[in-house]
Each structure stands twice: as C-alpha cells, then as structure tokens.
C-alpha cells in the first residue's frame with residue numbers, strides 16, 4: 527500500500543494510505559459531516575478547488591452509481607477519509623470510490639484520524655493543505671505564501687454555452703454558477719421549460735428569453751469574485767421573480783447592498799437546523815458553504831431576514847421587501863429527509879404565477 531501525506535498550513539502532518547489518482551495537489555481543506563451522500567458531495571461543483579474531508583468513518587460502502595451525480599465532472603481537489611470501502615455492496619453500485627477517483631484524476635488519502643483533523647480545522651479555520659505523492663518529500667517545506675488558491679472557479683464550473691431542458695410549464699432561466707443537477711431535477715419535475723445560461727449572461731440577454739422566473743444556482747468560491755453577475759442581478763431584481771440558492775443567495779444579498787464574509791470553517795453537512803422565522807418551523811437542511819451574508823449589513827437594504835441557522839445564528843434565508851425575490855443559504859434540492867425544504871421550489875413557482883408580465887416584457891408583482 528502506497529503511503530501519502532496530508533500537510534496542513536499550520537504545520538500538522540498526517541500520514542496515510544493513497545487511493546484515487548497519484549497527483550500531488552494543494553487546496554483549501556474543509557470538512558463535511560454527512561453520514562451519507564459522498565457521491566453527491568464529490569460531484570458538487572461548489573467544492574471546486576477544495577480538499578474535502580468526510581467525517582463519517584466509512585466512505586464508499588454503497589459504491590458509486592450513474593444516477594446520483596450532481597455534475598458530470600467531479601471537481602473536488604482531493605478526498606480525505608478514514609476508510610475507503612474496497613468492496614462496496616449495493617444493487618446500484620457501479621464503481622468503487624477508488625476507481626472513480628482514479629478515472630477522474632482526483633487523489634485521495636485514507637487511514638488518517640479524520641476526527642482529529644476536523645477538530646484542527648474547527649480550531650484554526652479552513653486553511654491551505656497539501657496532499658503529497660509520498661512521505662518524506664520536500665513538499666513538507668513548501669512555502670505557503672507562494673501557494674495562491676484560485677478565484678476563477680465559477681468561470682470554470684459554469685456552462686460555456688446556454689442550453690434548454692424543455693417543459694410545458696413556467697419558463698425558468700437558470701444562471702449557472704456551478705450548478706448541482708438537483709436544481710434541474712426539481713425544476714424539471716415541476717415541468718418547467720428551463721434555459722440554463724452561463725454565469726456572465728447580461729440582464730438584457732436574460733430578459734430576451736422572456737422568463738417567468740430566474741433561478742440563481744449554487745457555485746464555488748467567494749461571491750465577491752463574480753462581480754459582473756452581481757451587477758446583472760441588481761438589474762433583474764425589480765423585473766422578474768428570482769430564487770437564489772447558496773451562492774445565488776449570497777449574490778442577491780450583494781446585489782441588494784448587503785455584505786458577505788468568510789466563516790471560520792463553514793457549514794457542510796446534511797443535518798444543519800434552520801429556523802424559518804415566518805412560520806416558526808425548524809428544518810434540517812443540507813449545506814455546503816464557506817461564506818455568509820452578514821446580518822448587520824441587512825439593515826441598510828430592502829432585504830428581510832426570513833431564516834436563521836440554529837447552530838450559530840447566521841443568515842439562512844432572505845426575501846425582498848418589495849419584489850418577488852427570495853433566497854436560501856442551504857440546499858432545498860438536496861433533501862436526504864427526503865422532502866425537507868423541497869417545497870421552496872413550489873413557493874418559487876407560485877411566486878412566478880403571481881407575477882404579471884406587461885406586453886413590453888416588463889414584469890410587475892401584484
């Protein structure tokens with residue numbers, strides 16, 4: 527068994543066993559606490575550039591199948607687990623996690639104490655980390671300052687060209703910032719006529735498609751890295767109903783004049799409790815974000831706080847005071863419950879039904 531090392535920016539070194547591909551790599555190290563859903567996590571484009579640690583100790587035990595992907599091409603930088611199951615067992619299983627990661631040239635390390643690692647990340651915050659090919663290389667002495675993490679992940683993850691998923695219902699334009707397929711699944715299940723457009727599409731190009739509603743997807747990186755999209759959303763807010771998820775939520779907040787900041791170690795897992803302040807109900811939500819909308823910045827905007835995280839009180843949902851615009855920081859399309867907050871897609875479509883379009887194509891909300 528080939529040895530491999532995981533080296534953290536704070537100097538901690540873990541020695542484990544290699545699986546997946548052979549490439550040495552660098553990225554931001556984060557952890558996800560979900561007990562299941564590793565296939566969805568590995569293929570969620572919002573993890574682009576990140577080394578993902580899974581805290582559940584046995585990963586890959588039900589294999590990888592062709593149906594549960596959240597994108598065609600997994601984009602995590604590397605995977606860190608306690609144990610990668612070598613002999614998965616499930617009727618849908620097609621590949622082992624090792625074979626899958628090898629095929630996609632993603633390195634992994636197993637056999638390390640992921641609980642200890644997670645405690646370090648919780649204490650120090652998400653930081654840079656390096657996965658080496660083997661032990662005792664000079665990599666250990668790499669100067670961290672010289673390693674810059676990317677800021678072009680949305681450009682890389684977004685679709686290069688627009689495409690249509692036909693339906694007979696509402697016309698929804700999806701701005702793709704690194705979309706999880708779950709968003710398309712939910713819209714398609716409601717018979718929407720979906721046009722997915724690249725992240726840089728202008729307001730004019732989007733309005734030209736005559737949408738009943740606009741969906742802003744999840745996506746990787748810092749929301750402030752996609753300034754052109756913020757300008758576009760600012761123009762669209764008063765014109766068409768909008769629903770934002772995760773990065774989409776952060777972009778709506780920035781477009782409306784609020785601020786975002788980086789959390790110490792983010793929220794990544796499938797049982798994060800969130801309270802809906804309008805109904806008083808608490809939902810368990812699936813989450814994957816490192817940034818958050820700052821609560822204090824909302825006062826100067828037309829946004830109303832609708833949902834909060836019960837673990838740390840951070841902003842989880844917003845709506846616009848005047849226009850049909852709503853957004854959530856978590857993932858209603860990822861519902862291990864298995865319904866959880868999926869009704870938000872129905873709320874969005876109801877919102878589009880209440881919005882009236884004039885003959886000029888301008889929308890008003892009644």
Ligand SMILES: NC(=O)CC[C@H](N)C(=O)O
Pocket residue numbers: 572743744745746747748749771772773774814815816817818
């Ligand atoms: N899943 C997402 O859309 C994540 C949004 C953003 N990249 C963050 O980490 O906060």
